[in-house]
Amino acid sequence: MADMIITNGHILTMEPGKEREFSKGMVVIDEGIITEVREKTQETADIIVDAQGGIVMPGLVNTHTHAAMTLFRGYADDLPLSQWLQQHIWPAEAKLTDNDIYNGTLLACLEMIKSGTTCFNDMYFHMDETAKAVEKAGIRAALSYGMIEFGNKDKADAELKEGSRFVQRWHGKADGRITAMYGPHAPNTCSREFLQRVKDKAREDGVKVHIHVLETETELKEMKEKYGMCSIHMLNNIDFFDSDVIAAHCVWLSDGDIKILAEKGVNISHNPVSNMKLASGIAPVEKLLKSGANVCLGTDGCASNNNLDMFEEMKIAALLQKVSTMDPTALPAKEVLKMATVNGAKALGINAGMIRKGALADIIIVDRNKAHMRPFYDAASHLVYSANGQDVMTSIVNGKLLMQDYEVLCMDEMKIIEQASVAAEDLIQRVNE
Numbered sequence: 001m002a003d004m005i006i007t008n009g010h011i012l013t014m015e016p017g018k019e020r021e022f023s024k025g026m027v028v029i030d031e032g033i034i035t036e037v038r039e040k041t042q043e044t045a046d047i048i049v050d051a052q053g054g055i056v057m058p059g060l061v062n063t064h065t066h067a068a069m070t071l072f073r074g075y076a077d078d079l080p081l082s083q084w085l086q087q088h089i090w091p092a093e094a095k096l097t098d099n100d101i102y103n104g105t106l107l108a109c110l111e112m113i114k115s116g117t118t119c120f121n122d123m124y125f126h127m128d129e130t131a132k133a134v135e136k137a138g139i140r141a142a143l144s145y146g147m148i149e150f151g152n153k154d155k156a157d158a159e160l161k162e163g164s165r166f167v168q169r170w171h172g173k174a175d176g177r178i179t180a181m182y183g184p185h186a187p188n189t190c191s192r193e194f195l196q197r198v199k200d201k202a203r204e205d206g207v208k209v210h211i212h213v214l215e216t217e218t219e220l221k222e223m224k225e226k227y228g229m230c231s232i233h234m235l236n237n238i239d240f241f242d243s244d245v246i247a248a249h250c251v252w253l254s255d256g257d258i259k260i261l262a263e264k265g266v267n268i269s270h271n272p273v274s275n276m277k278l279a280s281g282i283a284p285v286e287k288l289l290k291s292g293a294n295v296c297l298g299t300d301g302c303a304s305n306n307n308l309d310m311f312e313e314m315k316i317a318a319l320l321q322k323v324s325t326m327d328p329t330a331l332p333a334k335e336v337l338k339m340a341t342v343n344g345a346k347a348l349g350i351n352a353g354m355i356r357k358g359a360l361a362d363i364i365i366v367d368r369n370k371a372h373m374r375p376f377y378d379a380a381s382h383l384v385y386s387a388n389g390q391d392v393m394t395s396i397v398n399g400k401l402l403m404q405d406y407e408v409l410c411m412d413e414m415k416i417i418e419q420a421s422v423a424a425e426d427l428i429q430r431v432n433e
């Protein structure tokens with residue numbers, strides 16, 4: 001007897017090269033793993049999930065965020081990145097406590113579970129608290145301590161020590177739901193020597209690296225002044241790049257940079273809403289995909305988005321490429337859906353992002369019984385252009401039901417909202433003191 005069977009749904013497998021879509025399908029889950037995907041099964045299970053009227057698909061993978069920044073949702077809007085970070089966000093972050101991070105991350109987990117994200121990639125501070133919140137919520141996450149040293153040798157040692165302590169403590173924990181990584185913030189906030197040390201340490205520990213790269217034109221100019229080359233060439237020169245790197249943003253790329261990223265197998269997290277809100281620019285996603293690079297999708301934090309809705313992110317990613325290339329065929333729905341599922345899972349090194357025998361049972365069910373979801377010709381089209389996060393009925397992570405038929409089962413929804421609101425209020429009071 002299996003643990004769970006999902007029946008009656010319209011299944012979208014997203015299996016690379018073998019994508020299948022069929023109605024009234026069955027997905028069998030045992031011990032957190034998908035064991036069967038077919039039209040009919042002889043198997044029985046403890047839990048039967050009726051997906052009638054729903055699209056059964058892989059959970060969405062958000063490959064770049066700062067979860068606890070939910071506490072800064074709407075705090076400092078309508079500013080360019082450098083002013084936003086230096087004058088508003090960093091001074092406020094200096095006042096964050098463990099309790100803030102725990103409550104802010106739980107709020108983020110709630111929002112993600114409700115809007116169909118089953119795994120997220122996070123870089124922030126007080127990361128033990130983020131990990132504890134992930135452990136509690138039941139979601140999957142890749143976590144890294146955000147290291148910033150601005151070339152200061154003592155700070156560099158302390159930052160790497162903390163990054164390493166976090167990796168040792170949390171990698172593979174929470175039934176394997178937590179993957180730990182190193183998180184050097186960016187090439188213009190970390191020195192070249194430090195980035196080299198971080199990458200060496202990550203290789204030694206066998207873990208990945210999550211970093212912001214070439215988000216703004218200011219970074220490009222700073223790097224050219226300091227090193228006589230852009231961030232991509234500087235990082236390539238120190239042998240930083242391989243398929244164990246998740247580079248967030250990558251907006252200001254030359255054709256030569258794109259070639260390097262593709263050749264080295266670097267994973268690029270595209271964050272269109274944040275890039276548009278901070279007016280950072282438009283990442284050359286079409287060119288990156290054509291070059292063979294693995295491009296995935298992230299929301300960035302709630303201070304620059306201001307939500308964690310990956311459905312919204314998918315639609316905006318598609319529309320932005322179309323208007324920037326003046327080509328309506330650019331970034332079609334199926335491609336952007338891959339970015340938000342299989343490509344994201346590949347970037348984070350998890351066996352998910354698809355519904356296939358042997359994959360992790362991270363699955364969502366999206367409601368088709370809504371006015372904006374009818375008629376129904378093509379699932380990918382509806383998921384990218386018509387749906388939003390509030391159409392997610394059911395979320396399953398590691399074979400466990402975190403939300404079923406819109407009812408959150410893994411946490412007390414109202415309590416999380418209340419606790420995070422109180423934490424945010426106290427925090428802003430401390431910031432303004």
Ligand SMILES: C[C@H]1O[C@@H](n2cnc3c(O)ncnc32)[C@H](O)[C@@H]1O
Pocket residue numbers: 066081085089090093123124125146185212215274300301304
């Ligand atoms: C981990 C640190 O990163 C900061 N941060 C959040 N969003 C961005 C962004 O878009 N670019 C650069 N840095 C960002 C966050 O506030 C933490 O200080």
Ligand SMILES: [Zn+2]
Pocket residue numbers: 064065066212248300301
């Ligand atoms: Zn970021």
